[in-house]
Amino acid sequence: MHRRTLLAAATCGAVSSAFGQSPARSGKPPFRFGVTDVFLHDGAIHLWQQFLQAQLGMPVQIIQKSSYQEALEALRSDEMEAAWICGFPYVVAKGFVRLCAQPGWHGQPWYQSYLIAAARRTQAHSIRDLRGDVFAFDDPLSNSGYLVPVVALRALGQTPQSFFRGTFYTYSLHKVVEAVGSGLADSGTVDGYIWEILHQKRSPSALKTRIVAKSTRYGFPPIVTRKNLDPGLHLHLQQALLSAKDDAQGRALLRSLDLEDFLAPQENWFGGIAELAAILDGTHPPIPLSAIYETA
Incomplete structure (x- = not known):
């Protein structure tokens, strides 16, 4: 959008x-x-x-x-x-x-967007491995919870509608983790800051999930x-x-x-997000998947 x-x-x-x-x-x-x-x-x-x-x-x-x-x-x-x-x-x-x-x-001043899936899915290491999933987004104006994976799909010539079996918004990054941990979603996208805190605090939902991939660093x-x-x-x-x-x-x-x-x-801390927003707008060409996600 x-x-x-x-x-x-x-x-x-x-x-x-x-x-x-x-x-x-x-x-x-x-x-x-x-x-x-x-x-x-x-x-x-x-x-x-x-x-x-x-x-x-x-x-x-x-x-x-x-x-x-x-x-x-x-x-x-x-x-x-x-x-x-x-x-x-x-x-x-x-x-x-x-x-x-x-x-x-x-x-x-940095954080990363995490792709997460059920802890048992040990063979998933890329967004490519999530094809056909029911996928949980946070908010359509969230960088980690929407923008990063959607632009990553552009790099694959895909959209959420063509790539996933279904999608939904939780309007809460905590609830993305809960959705994946409970099985309501097969995978999702979350702020790494939130996931790391929940995992550190031994949240039952977080412990039922694993990181599939981490994005590059954003403001x-x-x-x-x-x-x-x-x-x-x-x-x-x-x-x-x-x-x-x-x-x-x-x-x-x-x-x-x-x-x-x-x-x-500093304004330049948000240059990477501005680039992703321009790609979403169609005013900037897609960038390679490797420029968006690092390995987990």
Whole structure:
């Protein structure tokens, strides 16, 4: 699907929820920070709220969005000040959002997309070995959960419809792992950060899956603000995030997310995702499969 079509499409049946201090109670408008289901685990949502309120000196609402499309629409319509999104939505939305901070996983601004299958499928080592599967995607605006494997199929002259027996979206990377682990899907595509954390924590679903292939490295999902946000507030948020590892609440937040720190973002970290988005658009020729996936 064309990425501009994705951005313009109306969101149907979307559900969002907000956590935090009510503006009416505090007498001061809240800072609204958006997250998707990707990042909500181990009570991190409350740690986000506590950390941001302490650092910004104002009430904070953490707003959960059920899709990246919904998060982008909220940013574009000034319903949120900032959000933690994925690199593909950032590339799509550069016209109305700007980079604020980059989570550092193992101290680096990179992550990989993983193809996963049932643990018993020890002979699967490439996307080619997944032909005919029922395949689980995350979100049509997810880099690791959609864009990477779809562009890889372009390299094979295929589409998801021609290559897989069936596909579906979970709108949660955790649920991709659950779908494959339970057998609801034969295989799927997931953020390596999420799979590694679930596997490390001995998640029953993750332990029933194995990595088929890992992608090349792409820019880790960034934190962005809307472009029309007051520059001083953007800078305040950025400084708070970049110094999080020096603050007790910040360190607690980072630990809950299995991150080391937040880094000053660089535009060129998203060049690889921009190239994939252009291939999906048809404005860039396909690239070899070997440029997309490394071996597992």
